[in-house]
Amino acid sequence: xxxxxxxxxxxxxxxxxxxxxxxxxxxxxxxxxxxxxxxxxxxxxxxxxxxxxxxxxxxxxxxxxxxxxxxxxxxxxxxxxxxxxxxxxxxxxxxxxxxxxxxxxxxxxxxxxxxxxxxxxxxxxxxxxxxxxxxxxxxxxxxxxxxxxxxxxxxxxxxxxxxxxxxxxxxxxxxxxxxxxxxxxxxxxxxxxxxxxxxxxx
Numbered sequence: 001x002x003x004x005x006x007x008x009x010x011x012x013x014x015x016x017x018x019x020x021x022x023x024x025x026x027x028x029x030x031x032x033x034x035x036x037x038x039x040x041x042x043x044x045x046x047x048x049x050x051x052x053x054x055x056x057x058x059x060x061x062x063x064x065x066x067x068x069x070x071x072x073x074x075x076x077x078x079x080x081x082x083x084x085x086x087x088x089x090x091x092x093x094x095x096x097x098x099x100x101x102x103x104x105x106x107x108x109x110x111x112x113x114x115x116x117x118x119x120x121x122x123x124x125x126x127x128x129x130x131x132x133x134x135x136x137x138x139x140x141x142x143x144x145x146x147x148x149x150x151x152x153x154x155x156x157x158x159x160x161x162x163x164x165x166x167x168x169x170x171x172x173x174x175x176x177x178x179x180x181x182x183x184x185x186x187x188x189x190x191x192x193x194x195x196x197x198x199x200x201x202x
Contacts, residue, residue: 001076002067005083006060009106012046013056024050024104029091031099034199041091041195042084047104059106066113073120074168081184082168085191086112086161092191093156095198101150108153112161119165163187 016023029044048056071079090108094101164184171180 001080002063002071005067005080006063009046009048009056009060013048016047016050023047028102028104029094030102031095034095034195038195041088041095044091044104045084045087045106045109048106049104055105059110062110063106063113066110066117070113070117070120078168082112082116082161082164083109085164085184085188086115086157088188088191089160090150090153090157092195093152093159094150095195097152098150099198101152103150103153105150105153107150108157111154111157112164115158115161116165116168119162120169123169160187160191 012023012027015021024047027040027043027047029040033040048059067079070082074082087106087109089112091103093108094103164187167180167183167187171177171183
């Protein structure tokens, strides 16, 4: 699953940089588009900044490093759900905190993986110091002026990644599979509810 996500993201990036391509404009997420094109909250995970090769390289390198480890621990389906739900959480955070900022990139999903890995490692008794440093440094970089990084997506993805990992850890038994699916679906439902609340009430 990890390598499939990398392949799809790289393919989309290659389509983005073709002369005259409109892929970026068609798939990026921008708060006001949520009314008419809510799927952009997910498609934005697969497009990256055309002007910065480092953007996609950093995200895909992180996915390459942490993806196989997490996928091996929780399985393909759970890993894919974690990645996508975390990415969705990142988009919701952007809608709440920076609704007029166009965003692209898998950073929300990547931070979700980092958060999940932290939670799982902590449960298993592993050393989290280096991981905490990585997460902390990347969060700080997102707040620096002139970096043009959507730190909101990082924070949102991180929180949701931790939440999904907690669900996985507390519903590990085979007889809890239905409960696990229901709880993850509940997280998605809560994110949708927050989105609707932001759009139509606030």
